[in-house]
Amino acid sequence: MAAGETLTRADLAESIHTKVGLSRADSARFVEDILTHMCESLSRGDNVKISGFGSFILRDKGERIGRNPKTGVEVPIAPRRVLTFRASQMLRDRIVEAD
Incomplete structure (x- = not known):
């Protein structure tokens, strides 16, 4: 992905498909499940922390x-x-290194 482009759900699913080996459908469902879980947690008033x-x-x-x-x-x-x-x-450290 080039700098300045937008990372989409489809990009995430394709990356999971390529790196993990799940089918495209399973990869897309996996991304949707994670995002749904995050949205549900936030709508309940919970914070979401993703380590790293x-x-x-x-x-x-x-x-x-x-x-x-x-x-x-x-x-x-x-x-x-x-x-x-x-x-x-x-x-933050990774972003600074990328400059």
Whole structure:
């Protein structure tokens, strides 16, 4: 995969097919199962940590006052839950090496 390209589910499944030897259908199902499990965990409010890769962390942000930059009018911003990703040190080191 060239730099700047997007890694897709199909790319992940093809990599599993090539490196592990599962059929293409089983590889695709494997990728879907992992992503489904991650989504279900996050929707329950659980964080997801993948050792050596990083953590998907849910944070609750409280209500706050924002400002419309065009008019300057103050607007309340509703409380919400946001998803953040924090790369592991191992991943950060690999990204720096790739530069």
